[in-house]
Amino acid sequence: MDDLSKLCIHTITTKPWSIEEAMDKYAEAGVAGITVWRQWLEGRDISRVGDELRSRNLEIVSTCRGGFFPATTKQGIDDAIEDNRLAIREAAELGAPMVVLVCGAVPGQPLVEARKQITDGIAAVLPLAEELNVRLAIEPLHPMYADDRSAINTMASANEVCDQLDHPLVGIAADVYHIWWDPDLESQIQLTAEKNRLFAFHICDWKTPTTDFLNDRGLMGEGCIDVPGIRKMVEATGFDGFNEVEIFSERWWAKDQDEFLQAITHAYLNHS
């Protein structure tokens, strides 16, 4: 059962490939969806990239990433909001229905303040998101990133921001890497789905030992995360979106990317 119809790959997963290479390779391999990191659009005619993706039957799942709202100056806060507006416009131009938000944090700034700035920042860009009909998916990041990448570190915390904004375009991207350890994982996934805000599901694995805070993620099956179990929890809610493979790995990036892509589809079919 080579069913890749719900497999999406993030362009950063195969970092050595340009968007042109990635779209050809993914399509050839039968991958059904793609999430495009914004760096892959630099210097490109974005709407044309969107057409090329669609012509290969690749569903554009989302772009990555907006966010990084908190700052310690008014200018910094304003710049972040402008960049998020740009991300929303880029997504619309590409034909992506969603932007994933890595919400941001500033070392030493109280997390409570960062969370307030995140909520305010999303509120500030929501009118444009409405106008262009682009969804915003808050991705709770593992607590080991609470210093400088995200003050939103659990599904519960992401749900709190969603509750405050209470808007159908604001939801959550659940990534197993960030949330697998959470004792409230299942109830939070259910709650998120009940509130119609489970927007995305990202998969990879947690290696033991992990040797780098950012770029040592594992392929599904290489680590300790029960990816099939979490996927079952997600699908039990009625979620029928993509399983998005998002792996940052110096180890895998150093290998032949064609082999890596084969390993991804194999791991997807056997360990997720």
Add this chain to the structure above:
Amino acid sequence: MDDLSKLCIHTITTKPWSIEEAMDKYAEAGVAGITVWRQWLEGRDISRVGDELRSRNLEIVSTCRGGFFPATTKQGIDDAIEDNRLAIREAAELGAPMVVLVCGAVPGQPLVEARKQITDGIAAVLPLAEELNVRLAIEPLHPMYADDRSAINTMASANEVCDQLDHPLVGIAADVYHIWWDPDLESQIQLTAEKNRLFAFHICDWKTPTTDFLNDRGLMGEGCIDVPGIRKMVEATGFDGFNEVEIFSERWWAKDQDEFLQAITHAYLNHS
């Protein structure tokens, strides 16, 4: 105000020093308390070490560490329980009123199962702890250690185990390094104290960037944790125990430990 009367140092913080060196140096510096890691007792007459610590007016706050209960075989589980009984006997011999528990986890074992084994393991050693009047402090570990060090990763999760065991000798060691990011930090500290189970308070700092998962902790003031703020939360509950400096740092261990000890007392007085 050189008030070091609530300063405790973990022997692992000054790893290059033996227990004999550490006790002399700490006492000379006016440090009031010591937490003894069990490796520092190897090959020693434990009760005599206790006498020597007391003769220098060093209060023995606890020993580190018991725990690591989960295993995948009956033998492994039994061995862990035996080692924890040994830890309790050692603490009693030393004259330490408490053993800190790093509860353990096995990569790939469901965390729910690990948590059950942890609860059962503590229950199995409780009779000996009662007999020798030794308290057991569950230390929730940062979620980045959920793969192989602890399945207990939040104060709430530790409180759940405590609720199940419901015993005055079972409580929690709160370490800022592990819990600073928690959105429920303040309420969990309050709840823990209300239940008379806030047994210990450990301090250090989180550096940005952190370059090693284990041994790159910062001295208070070197990172992003609001140690004074968390200490205020803890003391507002009526907690009047020690502030225990527990730092694993290749960087600091490579330096002159006399200078490090000076830096610790300075940081304690100025950044905690």
